[in-house]
Amino acid sequence: MQVRDAEQARLCHARQILDRVGDKWSIAVIHSLGKQTLRFTELKRDIDGISQRMLTATLRTLERDGLVRRTVHPVVPPRVDYVLTELGLTLLGTVCTLMTWAVTHADDIDEARAAYDARPVP
Amino acid sequence: MQVRDAEQARLCHARQILDRVGDKWSIAVIHSLGKQTLRFTELKRDIDGISQRMLTATLRTLERDGLVRRTVHPVVPPRVDYVLTELGLTLLGTVCTLMTWAVTHADDIDEARAAYDARPVP
DNA sequence: CTGTATCCACAAAGATACTG
DNA sequence: CAGTATCTTTGTGGATACAG
Numbered sequence: 001m002q003v004r005d006a007e008q009a010r011l012c013h014a015r016q017i018l019d020r021v022g023d024k025w026s027i028a029v030i031h032s033l034g035k036q037t038l039r040f041t042e043l044k045r046d047i048d049g050i051s052q053r054m055l056t057a058t059l060r061t062l063e064r065d066g067l068v069r070r071t072v073h074p075v076v077p078p079r080v081d082y083v084l085t086e087l088g089l090t091l092l093g094t095v096c097t098l099m100t101w102a103v104t105h106a107d108d109i110d111e112a113r114a115a116y117d118a119r120p121v122p
Numbered sequence: 123m124q125v126r127d128a129e130q131a132r133l134c135h136a137r138q139i140l141d142r143v144g145d146k147w148s149i150a151v152i153h154s155l156g157k158q159t160l161r162f163t164e165l166k167r168d169i170d171g172i173s174q175r176m177l178t179a180t181l182r183t184l185e186r187d188g189l190v191r192r193t194v195h196p197v198v199p200p201r202v203d204y205v206l207t208e209l210g211l212t213l214l215g216t217v218c219t220l221m222t223w224a225v226t227h228a229d230d231i232d233e234a235r236a237a238y239d240a241r242p243v244p
Numbered sequence: 245c246t247g248t249a250t251c252c253a254c255a256a257a258g259a260t261a262c263t264g
Numbered sequence: 265c266a267g268t269a270t271c272t273t274t275g276t277g278g279a280t281a282c283a284g
Binding site: 051053054057078 | 256257258259264
Binding site: 102109 | 134150212213216219233234237
């Protein structure tokens with residue numbers, strides 16, 4: 001039973017992390033920063049549909065988790081740069097793998113959905 | 123501009139799929155079915171903390187997306203089996219990759235969080 | 245056994261306005 | 265420019281009861 005519990009615990013922990021890095025805004029930020037260092041406003045422009053509130057919250061979480069580094073330049077007007085850390089870069093690779101899967105199998109999923117929705121309903 | 127829009131569209135589509143397969147219950151179901159075919163009740167027992175409602179909803183979505191196959195046996199009492207499709211199996215592999223990343227770097231993230239939370243607050 | 249239906253609570257997220 | 269504060273709205277998930 002200890003084995004099952006230990007597995008559950010590991011899964012649970014993994015799920016917590018997936019909940020973090022798996023939400024759409026985190027993915028978007030990581031993907032954007034994968035290309036280059038960006039400032040707050042540049043990120044906001046780059047990520048379609050994100051609100052200031054969500055961008056701030058997402059960046060804080062990613063910073064806290066050690067995936068993104070935030071650099072404040074003491075100038076006027078204020079300038080803050082965001083860049084992926086080394087840990088963030090390893091995640092970028094993994095995220096890209098998942099992205100690739102999603103892109104590769106998008107058609108399969110669309111087909112499956114169409115087939116499912118076209119079923120005769122009793 | 124078309125290039126950027128096309129990329130945005132692809133990213134958006136990928137995000138939709140990630141939203142599906144990335145939520146914790148989907149991950150849990152796919153992981154459970156990765157080991158063996160299971161019935162509804164067995165899945166509910168296997169996945170700690172899931173409610174009937176969520177399990178049903180998750181299975182429907184996965185079935186619609188062509189990741190899980192649902193087989194009803196016309197017997198009394200009713201018996202319904204769930205198994206990963208071929209497409210589901212390819213996702214299992216990718217999910218495992220992400221899981222592995224999460225497990226591998228869990229300590230790094232915990233450290234980063236501890237360091238972040240220990241910062242002196244102005 | 246395998247679900248569906250309903251209700252409710254809480255949290256997440258958008259809009260908006262304001263500050264250092 | 266780079267956020268914070270506040271309000272409102274939406275959505276997600278849990279509990280429960282019931283049906284085929």
